[in-house]
Amino acid sequence: xxxxxxxVELPPWVDGFVDWQRHYPRLEDRMALVVExxxxxxxxxxxxxFTAAVFERDSGVLVAVGVNMAVPAHNCVLHAEAVxxxxxxxxxxxxSLGVEGMPAHELVSSCEPCAMCLGATxxxxxxxxxxxATKADAEAIGYDEGxxxxxxxxxxxxxxxxxxxxxxRDQARTLFTEYRAAGGVIY
Amino acid sequence: xxxxxxxVELPPWVDGFVDWQRHYPRLEDRMALVVExxxxxxxxxxxxxFTAAVFERDSGVLVAVGVNMAVPAHNCVLHAEAVxxxxxxxxxxxxSLGVEGMPAHELVSSCEPCAMCLGATxxxxxxxxxxxATKADAEAIGYDEGxxxxxxxxxxxxxxxxxxxxxxRDQARTLFTEYRAAGGVIY
Numbered sequence: 001x002x003x004x005x006x007x008v009e010l011p012p013w014v015d016g017f018v019d020w021q022r023h024y025p026r027l028e029d030r031m032a033l034v035v036e037x038x039x040x041x042x043x044x045x046x047x048x049x050f051t052a053a054v055f056e057r058d059s060g061v062l063v064a065v066g067v068n069m070a071v072p073a074h075n076c077v078l079h080a081e082a083v084x085x086x087x088x089x090x091x092x093x094x095x096s097l098g099v100e101g102m103p104a105h106e107l108v109s110s111c112e113p114c115a116m117c118l119g120a121t122x123x124x125x126x127x128x129x130x131x132x133a134t135k136a137d138a139e140a141i142g143y144d145e146g147x148x149x150x151x152x153x154x155x156x157x158x159x160x161x162x163x164x165x166x167x168x169r170d171q172a173r174t175l176f177t178e179y180r181a182a183g184g185v186i187y
Numbered sequence: 188x189x190x191x192x193x194x195v196e197l198p199p200w201v202d203g204f205v206d207w208q209r210h211y212p213r214l215e216d217r218m219a220l221v222v223e224x225x226x227x228x229x230x231x232x233x234x235x236x237f238t239a240a241v242f243e244r245d246s247g248v249l250v251a252v253g254v255n256m257a258v259p260a261h262n263c264v265l266h267a268e269a270v271x272x273x274x275x276x277x278x279x280x281x282x283s284l285g286v287e288g289m290p291a292h293e294l295v296s297s298c299e300p301c302a303m304c305l306g307a308t309x310x311x312x313x314x315x316x317x318x319x320a321t322k323a324d325a326e327a328i329g330y331d332e333g334x335x336x337x338x339x340x341x342x343x344x345x346x347x348x349x350x351x352x353x354x355x356r357d358q359a360r361t362l363f364t365e366y367r368a369a370g371g372v373i374y
Contacts, residue, residue, distance in 0.1 A: 003201065119301055122303075
């Protein structure tokens with residue numbers, strides 16, 4: 001019984017939806033893209049209401065995007081942030097987005113990451129984490145964020161990962177109400 | 188610039204190495220397999236000195252194995268535990284290994300998981316986590332385990348994940364000394 005070969009690929013609509021040529025100078029521009037991806041994800045019902053993207057921090061060049069695919073892909077690891085980080089690593093041919101000679105990168109997520117994705121953020125080598133909706137917003141519709149504590153964020157910051165929260169929070173948390181209204185599974 | 192399609196597959200030696208037909212009744216049998224995988228991983232230099240497997244908790248049937256592949260696969264998420272859980276999900280066609288009607292599953296890891304993999308353990312639906320070497324053992328050779336606190340384990344246990352630690356710890360931690368002696372990269 002050989003081990004499976006896994007394919008990890010984004011839902012087919014994603015690449016047509018994203019403008020890869022555009023630059024995203026401001027944090028709000030970057031989060032707006034992530035939230036728009038989230039609306040489309042909910043409309044298309046291709047996974048949970050969580051989306052993320054990796055940018056070059058200073059230039060705003062878009063490097064990778066991710067959407068939650070855990071349930072349809074039968075893969076509990078495929079949260080939006082993990083997917084975006086995996087895609088960015090593949091694009092840059094590096095396990096770390098923070099190696100010498102690379103521009104600094106950042107992860108922009110529609111919601112504060114769960115415990116798993118907070119850990120992945122640290123291993124990815126990004127220099128900044130930018131979030132929209134809060135842990136409390138996700139928990140309010142029944143999501144569990146896992147063992148994330150104030151000390152978890154302090155740990156990242158001590159290791160050089162800047163954290164900027166609640167960018168377009170109000171827009172980002174509408175993804176949860178839309179998702180619930182559409183009858184989406186809370187996993 | 189379309190998003191990459193990722194292939195996640197174990198190093199080619201793994202399937203020939205594992206006896207998929209064997210049952211592993213005792214925790215020590217299960218950990219011994221994981222540690223043997225680790226020795227081979229170090230010898231073959233196919234990634235970091237961390238290995239894991241998913242078993243049916245009560246029967247000891249082996250469901251999936253994982254080895255650390257982060258650096259060679261350019262993918263910071265591919266720690267041993269995450270890989271084993273992804274493979275188990277693919278094999279069982281389910282994002283969760285804990286859905287009704289399934290036998291209870293457990294994750295056996297050569298080392299206490301990092302913050303990311305501890306989160307993945309929770310999302311995977313396993314009923315038990317079994318570890319060999321400790322966080323301190325990993326940190327002693329320079330690995331960072333991320334924001335894992337006593338409260339993190341308490342969180343898992345409150346949600347029904349039993350934790351059994353230091354099974355064949357002495358054997359498991361030899362993987363680190365072997366890896367260091369072989370000049371392996373600490374990532």
